[in-house]
Amino acid sequence: MRKKLLLVFPLLFLTGLFSCHVGSQKKDIESKRPSAMLSVEGYVVRPSLLIETIEVSGTLKPFEETVLMPEVGGRVVLANLPEGKFVKKGTLLVKLFDGELQAQLKKAQTQLQLAEQTEKRQGELLKVSGISQFDYDQTVFQVNSIKDDIELLNVQIGKTELVAPFDGVIGLKNISVGAQVTTATSLVTIRNINRLKIDFSVPEKYSREIIPGKKILYTVEGDTLQYDAEVIATEEGIESTTRNLKVRAVDTHPTPSLKPGSFARVLMELNQHPNALMVPTQAIIMQARGKKIIVARNGKAEFIPVKTGIRKESTIEILNGIHSGDTVVITGIVFLKPNSDLKFSKVIK
Numbered sequence: 001m002r003k004k005l006l007l008v009f010p011l012l013f014l015t016g017l018f019s020c021h022v023g024s025q026k027k028d029i030e031s032k033r034p035s036a037m038l039s040v041e042g043y044v045v046r047p048s049l050l051i052e053t054i055e056v057s058g059t060l061k062p063f064e065e066t067v068l069m070p071e072v073g074g075r076v077v078l079a080n081l082p083e084g085k086f087v088k089k090g091t092l093l094v095k096l097f098d099g100e101l102q103a104q105l106k107k108a109q110t111q112l113q114l115a116e117q118t119e120k121r122q123g124e125l126l127k128v129s130g131i132s133q134f135d136y137d138q139t140v141f142q143v144n145s146i147k148d149d150i151e152l153l154n155v156q157i158g159k160t161e162l163v164a165p166f167d168g169v170i171g172l173k174n175i176s177v178g179a180q181v182t183t184a185t186s187l188v189t190i191r192n193i194n195r196l197k198i199d200f201s202v203p204e205k206y207s208r209e210i211i212p213g214k215k216i217l218y219t220v221e222g223d224t225l226q227y228d229a230e231v232i233a234t235e236e237g238i239e240s241t242t243r244n245l246k247v248r249a250v251d252t253h254p255t256p257s258l259k260p261g262s263f264a265r266v267l268m269e270l271n272q273h274p275n276a277l278m279v280p281t282q283a284i285i286m287q288a289r290g291k292k293i294i295v296a297r298n299g300k301a302e303f304i305p306v307k308t309g310i311r312k313e314s315t316i317e318i319l320n321g322i323h324s325g326d327t328v329v330i331t332g333i334v335f336l337k338p339n340s341d342l343k344f345s346k347v348i349k
Contacts, residue, residue: 213230220263277317
């Protein structure tokens, strides 16, 4: 039994050596065999004009808008509120009952007439020393006091009248003649829509590009037309919660179809890059520590680390790593390895 075991072990050892030798020969043959050439599509990089733009959401607002409320409470005796109609600044819109104040005003005016006549007579007497200076001064004081009372009554009567603060369009009224109102009652809203404001926000990194006078384009839902406006102001600080800058633009010639409160898409041009190198977005290989693209160099696939810039709908800017005239692989990139042989079925120039 021991002799048989001694014979088996050498045989097993020789068999293992032969298998290893055959396996190494196969590997050497495979390594020397030319790799299969993969057919891919390419894109020739050329400099082009790149316009950097951003698109953000905004809101249309009337240039002026005010909810009209009375300064005093009372009963409405006039409601000149033509809904949806244009009114001029200073137009009387609402009048409250002021009968008591008018009676007080009439009484004060009568007292003023009597006091002025007395002051006139005493002035003649003072010239001939028929009255003391003190008595005359008392009469003058009384005249001035009545005039102050009349002025106060006129102010109180003015508070019963509500006039249009600016040229605008009247909204839907909330009161009618005979209604009892207080200082908290909302009567109607008036809006100046001859000009429209567009309020929107932009990310902090673009804040230096936004200055008064900058032109913007915007669209609204349900309308394919583009409208233009001009930036008039920005907030002086960045919002700490959103890191955005609030911006306000004005459209000085809005069309009647544009309504305040509408959602707007704002398109703004920032910078122009005349010699930007753009490649299709599918050429980018995303990796944990950066991005790469495959460039054809001497018929081989070379993986180049790149830094990207502005992204458009179907292309992206390459800031470094490639040059004008390079051919970038845009299909089959998941099957390629460094130094793989390339065969282009189509090259886009």
